[in-house]
Amino acid sequence: MNSEPLFQLKQVSKTYATREGEEFHAVDGIDLEFHRGVSYALVGESGSGKTTLGRLLTGLVCSTEGEIFFEGRRLRDWVRKSRTKFCEKVQIIFQNPYLSLDPKWNIREILEEGIRGMPGRERKRKIAVILERVRLAAACLHKKPNALSGGERQRVAIARALLVEPEFLVLDEPTSQLDVSTQAGIMTLLKELKSSLKGGLLFITHDIALASQLAEVFIVMRRGKIIEQGLRQEILLSSKAPYTQQLLASIPAWPPLI
Amino acid sequence: MSVLMDVKDLVLSYPKGPRFGPMSFEIREGEAFALVGESGAGKTTVAFALTNVLRFKRGKRINGKINRHCSYKEISYVPQDPAAALDPLFTIGSQIRELGCSEVAIRDVLEKVRLPLENISLQSYPHELSGGMLQRLLIAMALVRKPKLLIADEPTSSLDVIHQAEIMKLFRAVHAEGIAILFITHHLPLAMALCSRMAVLFEGKIVETGTPQMIFQTPQHEFTKRLLAAVPMLEVA
Numbered sequence: 001m002n003s004e005p006l007f008q009l010k011q012v013s014k015t016y017a018t019r020e021g022e023e024f025h026a027v028d029g030i031d032l033e034f035h036r037g038v039s040y041a042l043v044g045e046s047g048s049g050k051t052t053l054g055r056l057l058t059g060l061v062c063s064t065e066g067e068i069f070f071e072g073r074r075l076r077d078w079v080r081k082s083r084t085k086f087c088e089k090v091q092i093i094f095q096n097p098y099l100s101l102d103p104k105w106n107i108r109e110i111l112e113e114g115i116r117g118m119p120g121r122e123r124k125r126k127i128a129v130i131l132e133r134v135r136l137a138a139a140c141l142h143k144k145p146n147a148l149s150g151g152e153r154q155r156v157a158i159a160r161a162l163l164v165e166p167e168f169l170v171l172d173e174p175t176s177q178l179d180v181s182t183q184a185g186i187m188t189l190l191k192e193l194k195s196s197l198k199g200g201l202l203f204i205t206h207d208i209a210l211a212s213q214l215a216e217v218f219i220v221m222r223r224g225k226i227i228e229q230g231l232r233q234e235i236l237l238s239s240k241a242p243y244t245q246q247l248l249a250s251i252p253a254w255p256p257l258i
Numbered sequence: 259m260s261v262l263m264d265v266k267d268l269v270l271s272y273p274k275g276p277r278f279g280p281m282s283f284e285i286r287e288g289e290a291f292a293l294v295g296e297s298g299a300g301k302t303t304v305a306f307a308l309t310n311v312l313r314f315k316r317g318k319r320i321n322g323k324i325n326r327h328c329s330y331k332e333i334s335y336v337p338q339d340p341a342a343a344l345d346p347l348f349t350i351g352s353q354i355r356e357l358g359c360s361e362v363a364i365r366d367v368l369e370k371v372r373l374p375l376e377n378i379s380l381q382s383y384p385h386e387l388s389g390g391m392l393q394r395l396l397i398a399m400a401l402v403r404k405p406k407l408l409i410a411d412e413p414t415s416s417l418d419v420i421h422q423a424e425i426m427k428l429f430r431a432v433h434a435e436g437i438a439i440l441f442i443t444h445h446l447p448l449a450m451a452l453c454s455r456m457a458v459l460f461e462g463k464i465v466e467t468g469t470p471q472m473i474f475q476t477p478q479h480e481f482t483k484r485l486l487a488a489v490p491m492l493e494v495a
Contacts, residue, residue, distance in 0.1 A: 046389065046418045179296045180444055184488035206418035209490040236494050250423035252447035254489055256474055 006199050007034035012066035014052050026052040028224030041215030042204045049224040050204045054170045058092040091161035095173040097153035101145040107156055108141040114164045134159045151182035167199030187213060209251055220244050259286040262407055262438050268322035270303050278303055278462030290439040292449035295459030301442045305411050309335045334400035338412040340392035344384040351380025359402045371398045371428055390421035409440045446489055458482050
């Protein structure tokens with residue numbers, strides 16, 4: 001971790017106005033660094049600001065205060081001046097596969113969107129390769145998202161993100177809307193894909209057991225602030241923060257205590 | 259333990275849709291019984307049949323027998339999506355009062371689910387409460403009629419782990435009071451922690467029934483084995 005960080009967050013805040021005209025700090029003065037080739041997990045309860053942080057990193061929202069740097073350059077400049085280039089480097093997979101795919105497009109159109117600049121033959125070849133990697137049948141290319149199951153849709157979303165060959169991938173609760181066995185399938189896929197991401201990944205979840213399968217570094221977040229950060233073993237075995245202990249205690253026992 | 263609900267060869271079918279069953283199981287008085295399966299297996303349809311919701315809809319067919327040893331008034335239902343279960347146009351106060359209970363009973367039960375009236379205003383609308391609070395409110399509304407059987411349909415699937423743990427604690431307290439629980443879920447660890455008996459539902463059929471211990475140690479059906487293998491394990495090293 002001695003090289004220049006991929007992402008650098010300096011005193012980053014994101015504030016939303018509530019209905020009552022008050023300010024709500026979804027992300028509250030965060031200092032963080034994301035290094036190349038490391039898998040991060042961002043854990044915390046709902047409302048802790050996990051998704052907002054993921055959206056900040058992917059440039060979908062801009063910080064109200066503080067600055068985010070990507071490869072040493074301000075993220076604002078990336079987004080304003082070279083958005084396409086930034087999107088080719090950082091991709092996001094959203095929580096809800098029922099909302100993240102355009103219902104009017106068929107799967108081929110959805111997958112081609114990010115690689116339109118490529119010659120047709122090359123595009124076809126790439127899509128065929130990626131479909132095999134995410135284990136989707138080629139027959140689905142002509143279907144619309146509503147003809148696919150939740151797990152299949154999430155595979156399409158993963159394929160779409162990977163087609164542009166990103167360096168860094170943000171996964172925002174990618175399995176929370178899915179059944180357990182579908183979840184297991186997606187997790188197996190993500191474990192396989194992990195090695196192809198040069199820049200690493202950020203796995204956002206409230207499920208620590210799931211996060212432990214994919215991530216090496218854990219970031220615990222609560223009410224917009226970072227509670228603690230550390231290697232997986234440190235956080236899971238010897239965390240001192242009461243909130244982390246509460247999170248760990250909330251995991252249902254498995255194997256069951258019988 | 260006497261039997262509260264005895265289901266024999268139940269078949270549920272929608273006109274042009276899926277057909278579930280035949281299935282047979284029984285729920286005994288005061289026990290926590292889990293119905294485990296994936297989406298589309300027919301879990302919610304079974305809950306609707308047991309609460310007599312299905313009967314009134316045209317075109318749906320129910321075959322087989324449900325022998326109830328309690329009245330429908332003694333069965334309560336906690337739905338999966340708390341936000342969708344309440345009317346967004348009415349205050350939560352007016353929706354609780356609709357149940358026809360005394361203010362004292364309402365106050366008692368809200369206290370029991372740790373949602374005391376001092377903390378929430380009965381004038382607030384459902385969207386002003388968090389997911390965990392809404393779920394507590396719905397459990398309170400289910401308990402206010404003093405049921406013998408509480409049917410909970412994936413009550414924690416829309417909650418994070420911390421709120422999930424709190425709601426599960428609440429169910430354990432309800433169970434300790436002697437109220438029978440039918441716990442419907444796809445989450446095996448939760449079902450095994452709460453219940454003393456469970457049935458595994460696969461493609462509309464019950465493929466396995468037994469204690470959590472039996473099902474964990476010696477699963478018989480392929481689907482049960484797959485379900486057990488799919489539970490994420492905590493990897494420390």
